[in-house]
Amino acid sequence: MTELEQKNQMVALAASLFNRGYSVGGAGNLSCRLDGGRFLVTPTGSSLGRLTAERLSVLDSDGNLLAGDKPSKESVFHLALYRKNPACNAIVHLHSTYLTALSCLQGLDPANALKAFTPYYVMRVGALPVIPYYRPGHPDIARELEARALTGRAFLLANHGVVVTGSDLTDAVDNTEELEETARLHFILRGENIRYLTDDEVNDLKNRGK
Numbered sequence: 369m370t371e372l373e374q375k376n377q378m379v380a381l382a383a384s385l386f387n388r389g390y391s392v393g394g395a396g397n398l399s400c401r402l403d404g405g406r407f408l409v410t411p412t413g414s415s416l417g418r419l420t421a422e423r424l425s426v427l428d429s430d431g432n433l434l435a436g437d438k439p440s441k442e443s444v445f446h447l448a449l450y451r452k453n454p455a456c457n458a459i460v461h462l463h464s465t466y467l468t469a470l471s472c473l474q475g476l477d478p479a480n481a482l483k484a485f486t487p488y489y490v491m492r493v494g495a496l497p498v499i500p501y502y503r504p505g506h507p508d509i510a511r512e513l514e515a516r517a518l519t520g521r522a523f524l525l526a527n528h529g530v531v532v533t534g535s536d537l538t539d540a541v542d543n544t545e546e547l548e549e550t551a552r553l554h555f556i557l558r559g560e561n562i563r564y565l566t567d568d569e570v571n572d573l574k575n576r577g578k
């Protein structure tokens with residue numbers, strides 16, 4: 369894909385998320401790797417529904433702005449995840465409704481906030497570790513994510529939202545949609561007697577991939 373195609377893809381996927389209610393206002397940010405060790409990040413304060421290719425931020429690996437508007441205040445944690453995990457090529461951060469609701473609950477298992485009850489959750493995400501609360505843009509979010517970068521594909525930011533990685537931007541978006549749907553089902557099924565997948569069933573899915 370050319371750089372312009374990557375930019376146009378980010379604009380289109382962000383608009384698709386916005387138009388289906390996965391983000392509201394100026395919340396959330398997306399990023400992906402570009403060639404030459406550079407990164408494409410959504411500008412700070414921008415609505416995911418109204419991005420333009422020319423204004424997307426292009427950063428070097430130290431976070432210096434090479435082109436476009438001022439980058440997301442969360443670009444520090446995006447860059448930390450890329451630095452630590454070479455398999456991560458794209459990141460989606462959202463305040464989507466059901467995952468954010470989940471992030472506000474007391475007593476979540478810090479190792480996994482969502483126990484598996486459907487196969488696609490296991491195949492795309494697997495587990496959802498919880499990062500303690502820090503204000504948006506706080507540098508310690510990057511430190512916490514970096515420490516867990518190799519242990520999973522998605523992370524719940526307490527009282528804030530979610531961070532989801534992928535092998536490319538469409539993969540990261542697909543992982544995010546699957547995860548948000550799983551959180552929605554979690555709330556729909558609250559109070560019901562759920563049959564969770566067994567450890568054997570989960571391991572069988574992990575060995576097969578997507």
Ligand SMILES: O=C(CO)COP(=O)(O)O
Pocket residue numbers: 394395396397410411412413414439440441442461504505
């Ligand atoms: O979700 C956000 C902060 O956590 C949005 O911040 P930015 O507008 O700087 O990307």
Ligand SMILES: [Zn+2]
Pocket residue numbers: 395396461462463504528529
């Ligand atoms: Zn946020």
